[in-house]
Amino acid sequence: MSDAIWVPQLANRTAVLATMHGKEQVIAPLLAELGISVLLPSDLNIEFNTDQFGTFSREIKRAGNQQEAARMKAARAMQLTGLMAIASEGAFGPHPALPYLPCDRELVLLLDPENQLEIWGEALSTKTNFSQAEVRSQSEAEQFAQKIGFPQHGLILRAENQLIKGIVTAAELASAVEHHLVSSGSVMLETDMRAQYNPQRMQVIQQATQNLVQKICQTCPNCGWPGFDILERQPGLPCAWCHQPTELTLANIYACQHCGHRQAKAAEASHADPVHCAFCNP
Ligand SMILES: [Zn+2]
Ligand SMILES: [Zn+2]
Structure with missing residues (x-):
């Protein structure tokens, strides 16, 4: 496993995780190794809609760049709960060194108001099915679905004035495609990149959290505080x-x-x- 150590500034504390997409399943166990327990806003009866900071399906534009969006989510969760906060944010696009490869970059941030710490974990992976396709028949739809690892990975259907998210059964897919083929002749299908609909992405979030744990355990040689990192x-x-x-x-x-x-x-x-x-x- 990891070389996680309990750093006294963070151990035996509670953090709130600014998510509503099931990320706690990969983030909480890793932070537990540091003695940090993770709660969701809903555990505290706080309503927290992370979609207000942007969605992958683009109905809501992301607030700022990837780093800024993560920081805003964490800061908001911290403000609402008074706890230290964790937020994660993903971005999909060409790999920085190999532009023909699609890649997933995940950031996980820990903000601690008590100790004024901001520690980042990051993971970059080319293991992503992030893609979209215009389909003109059921068989084209099935082909695309198969290619992206449906139904373990969810799909989004985009048609004129309509967006159907979180499609996870063959029956749902067939009927949505059928309905829109009749009216417009073609539909756009794309991968649903929300973490709970995309196991590949969930894995990269886990890697970014492992990186966060490692960063926390990098302690300052002078004072011993966590998060001694590249500036x-x-x-x-x-x-x-x-x-x-x-x-x-x-x-x-x-x-x-x-x-x-x-x-x-x-x-x-x-x-x-x-x-x-x-x-x-x-
Ligand atoms: Zn030279
Ligand atoms: Zn120091």
């Missing part, structure tokens, strides 16, 4: 051929949110591939 990257890794500095990371600067202690750690690589060099490979 900035220093470019300048020398080119393997000409030894001129490149844009690649030479060192990572770690910083403590509590005492301000900083430490530079050299990057794993000692030289950059000349492909990144402005002189050797213009």
Whole structure:
């Protein structure tokens, strides 16, 4: 399992998880390893609609970028409950290094008002079925459904003025497709990316939470507080051929949110591939 340790600032405390999409099933057990118990807003009889911060199906535009949206959700949950808060936010798009591959980037944030900590976990995965297709027949609909791992993974049907979310049975899919084919000749199907409808995404949220646990356990060498993490990257890794500095990371600067202690750690690589060099490979 993980190398989770109980850090005294966070152990034996309760956090509220700003979700309504079942993420507690992967997040709560991992935080329990740190001695943090997780409650949902509903456990506290608080109504908390995370959709107000944006939906994947785009009826509601996301509030700010991915990081800002996570921070807003956590801050709101914290404000409503007075507890430390956890929020997660996903984004789907081309992989940053391999643009032809779709990828899922998940962030999980812990905000602790008592200790003024903001700690981030992150996971990037190309294991995602995120996709959409325009279909013109039942058999095309079935083909797409099969490709994305339906019915374990849910579907959304998008037609003129209508959005049907959370389709998880063959009968539901067939009747919705039938209905809209008759009226418009084609329908858009897409993967429902809400966590409880997408086991692949749930796994990436779990990985991001593991990363959060690891970040919490990185304690400051000076004061011992959790969340000793990279604050900035220093470019300048020398080119393997000409030894001129490149844009690649030479060192990572770690910083403590509590005492301000900083430490530079050299990057794993000692030289950059000349492909990144402005002189050797213009
Ligand atoms: Zn410190
Ligand atoms: Zn070079």
